[in-house]
Amino acid sequence: MLALKGKVCLVTGGASGLGLEIIEQLLREEAVSVIFDIESEGFRALQNRPDLAVFKCDVTDEEQVANSIKAVTEQFGQIDVLVNNVGILYSAPLISFGGGGLKLHDSSEWQRVISTNLSSAFYMTKHAVQAMLTRRTKGVIVNITSISARGNAGQSAYSAAKAGLEALTKVWAKELPVFGIRCFAVAPGFCDTESTHVAVNETILQDTIKRVPLKRLGKTAEIAAFVVAGIKNDYLNGKVLEIDGGLVI
């Protein structure tokens, strides 16, 4: 088992929601917890926390990613764990009728979702793995995907991005163990986070809850605990762990 005390753990999108919960649980394990996120009031508030290292980094911008990873390695000497958690939920059908006409999935939204949910993890992992190799750290890469990766109606971009991330998980699980790095993914179902309530309309959400055998949304603490357990478990590699209250069985 990997002892997290003193290990440098980097969580993207760690300033809110699931990412912040993962950070809190890593802190409980006495890990050095580092956040990459973009400017927001919540982000600014976290900068006052003495127990966190918070870096401003838009993970869709490879140059920023490279510079920020460099700053982390300079500051802390190494990176042991990377959690690719940044993600935006976006729902739109490919084609829909409404407002008196035919509406097509916006391509710029497609680009935005792919870039935030998929390309970001590619940039982050590339540079983090490089840092792990130079410092010869045995590392762990975690990708936060979603059960939508199975293909959710109305979520072309999101499902594709998350499926892409699951594919990367498997690729890296095969490529990276020679360097002492393993990789796995956690695919949450619907969680009780602000972003869920903002992105999913309340009736759809209530319908979804009815379809969950456990009849409730997941808690971020439950998902985060699962992520941390996976990070600690040295035999976990290449798998996508779904945690969704039994929504997809």
Next chain:
Amino acid sequence: MSNNQYLFNLGSRFKSVASQKSDSVAVLFEEQKLTYSELDRQSDAMATYFIQSGLKVGDLVCISGTKNITAVICILGALKAGVTYSVFDPESPQPRLLKIFDRCNPALVLCENQLTVSIPSDKFKVADYTKLQLPANEDDNAAVVSNHLKSITAATAAYVMFTSGSTGFPKGATMTHQNVLNLIDWSIQTYGIGAGEVFTSVNPFFFDNSVFDLYSSLFSGSTIALFDGQAVRDSRKLLRLIDEFKCTSWFSVPSMLIYLQTMRALNADSFSSLKRIIFGGEGYPKARLVELFDLLSHRISFYNVYGPTECTCICSSYKVESNDFADLKGFLPLGKLAPNFSGWIVDEALQIVPDGQQGELLLGGPNVGMGYYRDHERTNLAFVQNPTHSAYRDMAYRTGDVVLHNPDDDKIRIMGRADNQIKHMGYRIELEEIENALSCIESVAQTAVIHCELRGISQIVAFVKLKSDTEEDEIRKVLKGLLPAYMIPTKFSFVQYLQKNANGKLDRKQLKSDYLGQRVNG
């Protein structure tokens, strides 16, 4: 130091120090350096400006600006003119600032950049302190000041320090020249402050820990090295400068040291000239402190200090020893009260409790301040007669801290609070002030704010019941306009209903234990 002169106010005391140390460095800031004689001359000019502008002994001057040498000159000038100063966070929300100004009616507001503070000049006399036309004739200034110093007594108020208040209005703890003179002498003796000392000033001047930095250094002939907010956040640069400036004494809240630890900025070679690390304002989780202690205690002494703003910010100093880490749970004890302080542990009726029982700590003696500025009501609640006699007027301050004296080891330990005041990053905050601010937000139906410690790190959690959909960031934005940054909750939890207790009041205790329970089990 006093040359047998009767130095009964801070201005005279400073002049005496400055005359003996005229060529020594008084202040360091970035690339700037000021000797005692320069600081004396420049603060004479500032004092003369105050006097010639018609400010009288006891008038209030509010200073709002970032930390720099000019701010130090303003403070010393005010002391020499017998004008009471109060420093404000330039980033503090304007409505809160104006509410305070309205209450305390300053004779002059000095700020660094009028635009950023935009104080209404029809209501207050405002000046940009970086652009003041100060009287230039040094001999005249010195003469004006030395004549004026005679009219400042030890009972003149030196400064007013504002802290959060439960009604949503901050309280201005008012301290006299005598209070501060006592602090200075105590500090010189307790820490054996001698030649060549350089004090760090990492605390902002609007924060009460800065009182120690400023007075222990400039009134003992030592150097003060100023670090502004930006410098403090850049941990590596900060440590480099501290070594370059050959700082010998560090004082901060534990949070700041924990941040340096978190950033892995400290190693066995850090703080190369430091003799002592003093921390206070909040508890230092022993589990974190021991790491620092193990790293540096062979050449640096560690002190845990405690004290309320109303009593010059320090009333006890406890030297940390290795056997304090026999167990790593919780926080250090406070140790004994400093000499010239009396302390009693009392119950709600202000009766002294039997030794070994917990109760509220009352502080008495000549370091107890004058109460809250222009606020008789709250002064009367917090400042009470010495519980041991009624022979004459002898005021004691109710700290609100619930403490326990252990007769076996003769140590006092903090057990909690008698009210809803908390310490967050060393700042005193009344949770009700945050609740008041939240209630001003249109979409908030009801709210309860709690404080807890997770792994020893302080967190403010706001439970909010919304009337209409609003995003957390939106709420944070509105709060930013109402509260200083350190009062904005660390976490928001949006709930459908808020737990009440049997009396129909918000059940903070229950909310807190549910919240912590979730954290631990989740």
